[in-house]
Amino acid sequence: xxxxxxxxxxxxxxxxxxxxxxxxxxxxxxxxxxxxxxxxxxxxxxxxxxxxxxxxxxxxxxxxxxxxxxxxxxxxxxxxxxxxxxxxxxxxxxxxxxxxxxxxxxxxxxxxxxxxxxxxxxxxxxxxxxxxxxxxxxxxxxxxxxxxxxxxxxxxxxxxxxxxxxxxxxxxxxxxxxxxxxxxxxxxxxxxxxxxxxxxxxxxx
Amino acid sequence: xxxxxxxxxxxxxxxxxxxxxxxxxxxxxxxxxxxxxxxxxxxxxxxxxxxxxxxxxxxxxxxxxxxxxxxxxxxxxxxxxxxxxxxxxxxxxxxxxxxxxxxxxxxxxxxxxxxxxxxxxxxxxxxxxxxxxxxxxxxxxxxxxxxxxxxxxxxxxxxxxxxxxxxxxxxxxxxxxxxxxxxxxxxxxxxxxxxxxxxxxxxxx
Numbered sequence: 456x457x458x459x460x461x462x463x464x465x466x467x468x469x470x471x472x473x474x475x476x477x478x479x480x481x482x483x484x485x486x487x488x489x490x491x492x493x494x495x496x497x498x499x500x501x502x503x504x505x506x507x508x509x510x511x512x513x514x515x516x517x518x519x520x521x522x523x524x525x526x527x528x529x530x531x532x533x534x535x536x537x538x539x540x541x542x543x544x545x546x547x548x549x550x551x552x553x554x555x556x557x558x559x560x561x562x563x564x565x566x567x568x569x570x571x572x573x574x575x576x577x578x579x580x581x582x583x584x585x586x587x588x589x590x591x592x593x594x595x596x597x598x599x600x601x602x603x604x605x606x607x608x609x610x611x612x613x614x615x616x617x618x619x620x621x622x623x624x625x626x627x628x629x630x631x632x633x634x635x636x637x638x639x640x641x642x643x644x645x646x647x648x649x650x651x652x653x654x655x656x657x658x659x660x
Numbered sequence: 661x662x663x664x665x666x667x668x669x670x671x672x673x674x675x676x677x678x679x680x681x682x683x684x685x686x687x688x689x690x691x692x693x694x695x696x697x698x699x700x701x702x703x704x705x706x707x708x709x710x711x712x713x714x715x716x717x718x719x720x721x722x723x724x725x726x727x728x729x730x731x732x733x734x735x736x737x738x739x740x741x742x743x744x745x746x747x748x749x750x751x752x753x754x755x756x757x758x759x760x761x762x763x764x765x766x767x768x769x770x771x772x773x774x775x776x777x778x779x780x781x782x783x784x785x786x787x788x789x790x791x792x793x794x795x796x797x798x799x800x801x802x803x804x805x806x807x808x809x810x811x812x813x814x815x816x817x818x819x820x821x822x823x824x825x826x827x828x829x830x831x832x833x834x835x836x837x838x839x840x841x842x843x844x845x846x847x848x849x850x851x852x853x854x855x856x857x858x859x860x861x862x863x864x865x
Contacts, residue, residue: 492783494699549861574782578697585839588831599860608860615832615851616860622831623824626793630823634790646820652861654854655804655813655821656754
């Protein structure tokens with residue numbers, strides 16, 4: 456609740472200009488929290504980066520927690536919106552996972568603050584953290600189930616495979632997207648995709 | 661440095677009793693930080709849980725940061741010491757990865773504070789966080805390289821496979837170890853292991 460007694464829903468921008476200001480504040484929050492972390496980051500740091508008055512902040516957000524929560528949901532959505540249309544171009548269910556990792560690596564390399572923000576949500580807003588991963592895993596599981604229907608992956612694919620593939624992608628993104636981006640992203644994606652498609656075992660069938 | 665002008669090295673316990681007190685403080689710190697997180701956790705909370713005087717804390721640690729860093733290294737080592745001897749019993753390199761995940765799931769289920777502490781180190785001590793995962797991935801890579809020499813996995817296994825397998829394990833541990841431990845651990849380990857061995861693709865060779 457705000458001083459004016461307005462509920463959260465009343466903070467949704469109603470004009471294009473308002474939407475631009477809200478987006479500028481979220482982009483500034485990504486920089487502020489990405490560099491300083493949640494505890495050291497401040498609302499004044501965010502408005503300074505966004506080049507807007509402190510009052511504008513309170514037009515769209517209630518508290519530092521509030522904008523952090525909005526930022527986690529926004530970044531989670533940005534990943535989805537970057538990756539999903541690229542996956543839609545895949546030739547089959549296995550190729551979809553290659554493109555999923557490739558485009559995630561691209562996104563992580565150009566949004567180096569991504570991990571720090573999502574990871575810190577575990578401590579600032581545990582529900583947002585869990586939602587981010589449960590939603591991501593659910594999208595992988597849906598893709599795999601459709602690929603199984605088309606006969607492109609084993610018929611017994613299930614939730615465990617979805618969490619395994621997501622976990623792979625998260626750590627390959629950390630290692631080859633955030634910490635060291637010197638190897639070509641398509642090389643990483645091809646190696647991981649071959650592991651998903653054929654495994655690495657040599658035992659005869 | 662302490663008030664007595666002793667360096668860090670002088671804080672290593674020299675007696676069995678001292679070692680027991682240090683271990684009791686680390687176990688208490690795991691509880692304190694696991695429940696409250698680093699920022700809300702306190703040295704007095706740790707000594708209260710350990711049932712020892714505040715002075716004892718400063719015999720073995722300098723600061724809250726200092727014991728947190730020691731705790732991350734200790735938990736990282738506990739995981740390794742639980743998993744490694746079990747992996748040594750594996751029948752081959754693929755089975756080693758099954759046992760690796762199985763024993764990690766067992767450890768996570770009985771140490772529910774594990775993730776919160778390791779994950780928070782990203783914000784409290786980034787070097788300890790990175791070291792934990794780089795060391796873990798290096799152990800997987802070494803296992804895979806030896807299995808490749810024995811012809812049990814493909815000869816081209818490399819670092820990407822190690823990070824992929826570790827990432828799988830971390831997220832399967834979060835989902836099926838910490839958040840919901842209702843499915844049998846050996847079922848999760850068998851599904852993930854089949855993915856590593858044979859993949860999930862149906863394209864003909």
